[in-house]
Amino acid sequence: MLNQLVMEQHWRSCNLSDCRVSQCIAVRIDAMTYQSTILPTAIPDRHPPELVLTRPLVEVCDLTGPVGQVPTVEQVCLELYAGEVLGILGGAHAGKSALLHVLALEDPPTTGRYVLNIPGYRDLNLFALDQRLQEEVRFYEIGLVHQYPQQGLDMQRTSGEHITEQLRLAGEQHADAQLAAAYATLALVEFPLDQINELPARLPLELQRRVQLAQALTLRPTLLLLDEPTSGLDLLARVRLLDTLRRLHHTLHTATIITSQNLGVLRLLADRLVVLQRGSMVEQGLVDQILEDPQHPYTQQLVLARL
8 A cells, every 4th residue: 555655756856958958747646545645625717817917838830730631620829827727619521620739749740830938938839840859749748648549558558657757767776666656646536556567458448548548648748739638538437537527626726628529528627728620720718608609610519419
């Protein structure tokens, strides 16, 4: 039984001139009571609207791409503030997954500007960085949960090894610290700890998604990307995962972009919505504004189809 596990490292700092990166993860968990220790039993309603005076954490301008793939997105412009959840709504082939893969720096765009306003990268176009620096940004600052777990997980590596490998690559060489963090991070996403040594290929889809989520959050990224996180799940599994996602956001306040065709998912999790139709933005605004009073015919069609 794991009790009072603590893992501490110095908080990360990145210097683009010499690329020295040190990574900090501070996690404390009581394995017997992690739900009440880390995750609150009640989640308050969203904060009332406030005047925002800071720059967006994420700025995307005139994004077109990815190169040589279908579907693509065309001239997409996005802003995301710290602690905000932005929902991307659209039907099949709207370009939602293509957009997230470009933002995760997995696929190159045709054109566009992508800025992450954090120390070391502020005002830099991430698309213009060389491959090594893009890999560094993707590893430390961006977490992606794929719609299809096979794209994000090694099905022949145990659930715990997905976490320990992240830490090893980040510079943590002590096996005890790696294992402690693996337990803590998997517990954070409410993964059953008695299955930490199980292969994802033998797990149900819900738990595969939780392993992906833990892997994405291991290094506490600046930006979390969730691609259709509830698709393919039955009703009970969907409710459980949505509850986890709400609690995680209330706890970690990670800036998040989530794609979904499910209006209920976006109403529950997102603060603002962007509507994509065949890769182009057709409407954007507050969640309630879009879902209760859609203006564009395509948005009206999506809303009416789910009433």
